[in-house]
């Protein structure tokens with residue numbers, strides 16, 4: 001039987017898997033229950049690894065045409081910037097983040113797939129799957145409740161944090177969650193207040209009892225994320241100075257750090273949020289899903305699918321450890337931690353090597 005792959009989920013991971021498999025000339029079917037994609041976006045940052053992986057299929061160039069480029073990081077306390085790190089200290093091409101709402105990134109990936117003759121089958125849910133010999137028999141359900149069956153060599157579960165495929169493999173999702181919800185808001189600001197040298201940076205504002213992350217989404221829109229439940233209460237000076245005018249979108253979410261024990265279960269694979277979730281600190285979630293997808297497609301293309309778990313599980317484990325440590329540090333508001341950060345942070349990062357390593361980690365080039 002010719003190798004074929006069913007991908008459950010057309011988020012960034014599933015779309016990347018479909019693009020990568022099509023590069024190996026492997027027939028794919030990609031399904032998603034969502035008929036119309038939500039315009040509100042979770043991930044914004046498209047990091048250098050993703051840029052490299054999606055270069056050959058033209059997606060990176062398309063994203064670059066629409067995205068904002070973020071060239072560094074600024075850490076603020078209530079009054080001033082106390083640490084500035086520019087990504088040009090990293091000797092890697094590319095060495096910037098491209099910022100584009102996830103919904104647009106997905107739309108550009110879906111368009112690239114359509115150019116290869118692959119259409120996402122929307123309104124279609126994977127409800128069950130069973131390995132029968134060398135094939136996987138999947139049960140799909142459409143929006144009218146009609147069920148159909150599809151045989152494929154492999155099934156990729158790119159179906160997000162509440163993955164049905166993970167459930168079918170009989171695995172739980174070990175890990176833990178932070179005690180409080182975080183909140184985010186996309187805030188429209190006065191475009192006249194937009195300063196290029198400020199709004200091509202990511203900003204971490206460390207205040208007395210919370211931290212706030214500010215990222216430019218587009219000229220006139222700022223994403224503000226806070227580790228408390230009132231992101232719009234007491235907006236940092238950086239945002240207030242840009243004259244906030246309207247809240248475009250507001251949401252809250254619980255931060256968890258979890259990883260499944262096995263990325264492979266026979267001919268069933270897990271990738272992206274179905275396999276691992278973590279805090280948005282460092283902007284790695286979508287990007288790690290894209291990396292999983294390309295690695296898995298290469299393993300399938302080279303007929304060594306069993307290598308996938310070994311290659312990606314250890315990588316994911318290390319990344320989650322780093323992201324969790326960064327998150328716990330960022331959300332520790334003790335007097336001592338605030339003092340250490342403000343006093344020793346600039347001293348530590350005055351060394352070029354420390355700055356470079358920090359920048360590489362934040363660009364997703366190193367765990």
Ligand SMILES: Cc1cc2nc3c(=O)[nH]c(=O)nc-3n(C[C@H](O)[C@H](O)[C@H](O)COP(=O)(O)OP(=O)(O)OC[C@H]3O[C@@H](n4cnc5c(N)ncnc54)[C@H](O)[C@@H]3O)c2cc1C
Pocket residue numbers: 008009010011012013014031032033034042043044045102124125126127158159160161163164184251253271272273274280282283284285286287289
């Ligand atoms: C508030 C918030 C902010 C975030 N910010 C960032 C950020 O700044 N940077 C970053 O890199 N990451 C960020 N993330 C994480 C990032 O959005 C995710 O890591 C990313 O979306 C994972 O992509 P995915 O394709 O693996 O899963 P998803 O994006 O969840 O996609 C899964 C897809 O599977 C489909 N599906 C579900 N069930 C089935 C089924 N049974 N059959 C078929 N299809 C199914 C769903 O409809 C969905 O389209 C953020 C997350 C949140 C919640």
